[in-house]
Amino acid sequence: MNTYVERPAAGLDCVWQRSSSTPTVGRVVPDGCTDLIWSSTGTLFVAGPDTVGHVTTVGPGEIFGVRFGPGVGPSVLGVPAHALRDLRVPLAELWGRSAALEDALAGADDPCEVLASVAQDRLRAAPPDPVATVIARSVHMSSVTALAEDLGLSTRQLHRRSLDAFGYGPKVLHRVLRFDRAMKLAWTGAPFADIAHRTGYADQAHLSREVKDLAGVPLGQLIRP
Template identity: 80%
Template structure:
């Protein structure tokens, strides 16, 4: 049986599982998040923050993942987000040897619980930059200059800390978060004109241009079942 399931997880955006009975083509698109992914074939990788859509082929088999919310993952990975931008990197390159974790994953009834526990332990040891959460909350409604003023930082400092936390500056983060909201609305069946208005685009044409730039395909193709 094939399919994708995600569920809430304390301190994380979610945990998820993707099952494919055969090799399946899909497209991973920017959402501001980062993931740790373990496959039933034994690979254990970090998915860095994306700036464009990536065609990918998965399966047959099962993928188990934990997803960090925007600005959170780099604290667990131990490197700035921009070093992982648009990359898939073996977790061992960031955490050092991972055979004990891989053995625990292979033996677990619920590998996502094992991944979540490891992720939370890292976040307890190295919490995320609190400025990242402030940027996420404010980026949709503030200019970068106003945001910097609110935080008591210079524009350059806000840009640098945004690169470290998200992999890109505040303006790109705004585009990515707006795009992610639009895609989620479209998936629920909201008409595209309403998606544009509710997600904060000037009009449907603006939405179409942004989706094509960030995903690489039109919105209708992206959300096609």
């Protein structure tokens, strides 16, 4: 039996838990987020922001994670997002070996609470770049030049701040966030043409091309149970 559950956590996109009784193959697609993940085998690592989809194989056991919304991860992890783009990195490479954290996770009834508490403490000590919030909220509404002017930045400064916060420049960030909105609608069963209209694609064909480029498979295959 395989299960996946998400639940809210203050300051974070969510915490999540995946349980599997057999090896499971899945596809991870770009969403602009970064995850801190611990597995019941004792592996503790970071999944950086992705630019393309990739296939993963999960063995039997449990995996626990906290997901940081776009622009939040760097404050927790202490490195710019572009340093983790398309990578899976042991947390020890970023923070050094933390036996206390690993022991707490191994002994916890709910490892998600342990991960969330550590992340929330680090966010209180180093809040995310406030400009990142504005970029994520506005990138789909403005041209890069207009957004930079609104923020009082040069386009080069905007690109650098975006790379540090999200792992992407503004144009790629727009593509990824629009794709993520489309995926959320697709999972509700909304018609593909309606999804394209509601998320700002020129038409259904445009949506299909973007899904294939970013996820690596057609939309219908991507959301197949």
